[in-house]
Amino acid sequence: MKVYCPYCKKEVEYKIEKRDIKDFRGIEINTYENVAVCKECHQDLYVNEIEEKNNERIYELYREKAKIIKPQDIIDLREKYDISQRELTAILGFGKMTINRYERGGVPTKAQSDYIKLLIDNNDKFIEKVKEAHKNGRINDKTYGKIVSEELNVNISKEQIQDNIRRYLKLVLNRRPDIYNGYKVLDIEKIENIVSYIASKVKNLTITSLNKYLWYIDMLSFKQRSVAITGLTYQNQKFGPTIIDKKYDELSLLDDKYIREDIETENGNTTKIISNGNYDLNKISYAEKEIIDTIIKTLKNKTVTDISELSHKEEGWKKTKRFERISFDYAMDLNIIK
Ligand SMILES: [Zn+2]
Structure with missing residues (x-):
């Protein structure tokens, strides 16, 4: 197999070297990576499909060890509130394509992952975030209404139950x-x-x-x-x-x-x-x-x-x-x- 070597400035033969990877982003993963090496000058070469395979393996281990959320977790969160990638990105206050990238397999930092996980696990915190995003003009009334009015319904029905108990007690106890x-x-x-x-x-x-x-x-x-x-x-x-x-x-x-x-x-x-x-x-x-x-x-x-x-x-x-x-x-x- 041949690939262009920027050092030899020509197409060269390469061999694969297996190297240990102890940690990634500060998390111990203990795996290996394959590196293409020029057979003539012995410099490391970049070969796209080899790097992709390395990344896949490293990311998967990292996700598991660092307990990073999965793309499906984010998709589930969006579907729960019927919001788009862009709306969720705005609510979280992340960079433009962040959620899109994470849903396609990009790996969030541990801090971002923990933050998203907190919002997935804690409905009140998520609503709080939505209110903040609305106040700061990051999301419009339509997005806000879609998420928060649903929340309102939940509250009303709980209050209604309480009021019904009160009404019932008055009915049976008041003379x-x-x-x-x-x-x-x-x-x-x-x-x-x-x-x-x-x-x-x-x-x-x-x-x-x-x-x-x-x-x-x-x-x-x-x-x-x-x-x-x-x-x-x-x-x-x-x-x-x-x-x-x-x-x-x-x-x-x-x-x-x-x-x-x-x-x-x-x-x-x-x-x-x-x-x-x-x-x-x-x-x-x-x-x-x-x-x-x-x-x-x-x-x-x-x-x-x-x-x-x-x-x-x-x-x-x-x-x-x-x-x-x-x-x-x-x-x-x-x-x-x-
Ligand atoms: Zn070379």
Whole structure:
């Protein structure tokens, strides 16, 4: 086989030498490359198809060892949002043909690869990047709308679910003021803020103890002011007073202000309530907050079992049958706070 030698300045015969390649772009790959060598002057020669084969082998090893993203990963990202190579390049703020090159097999630097991978794995980060590109004029309204309106739909549907839970709770729990809701109209938004507030003050708040906190808060309020705070109705259950018909389950699913966390314990599963810390005390009057703080102070260092046992000593629980609603008339006999 002959090739032009720039040193001998003529077509020459060449031989192939195999040389070790220890690393590439700072990553250990331990492979070899084939080098064409002039048989006359022994200088290295450039032969296109030999170099291409070397590159292929080296790039493939490098991709694998450095965990570089694959062309298909980038194509998948574009297809997810239905955007062109040019749009993606603009969003990322890369040079003009960068994405085109990477999709055709060009190897990104480790830093660029890690950056793209982060955006593939983290939808929020990608959207953040899209917003930034739009703000800086790198992408137009059409591209922006295509990606972000889809994102908006996801948010709306989550909010709609939350609102539907609220609507459902109002439908099944709200009645005219009577002795079973402490002459108070149900206020879900207020309850959410109170739950978030209690959870922020009480370590290890579980669904079981939350029910007692709310019941005690409403009872104490009724005792002092002849009106409850939440408007919830409670019933007699095995472990003490609870929100009627187990509607605490739906209440715990409202996760704007707190989240529920199911954990396994030796005695089975427990559901913890953890505050998001974003409760709004403007929804609670000063007098109501005093009452809530009093109950928190009284119960916060007690275990769930202790709290259950305390509630079992209350007339409201003792004098009602299982599953019966608990009248706020019993507030006058409250034991926990004299
Ligand atoms: Zn030569």
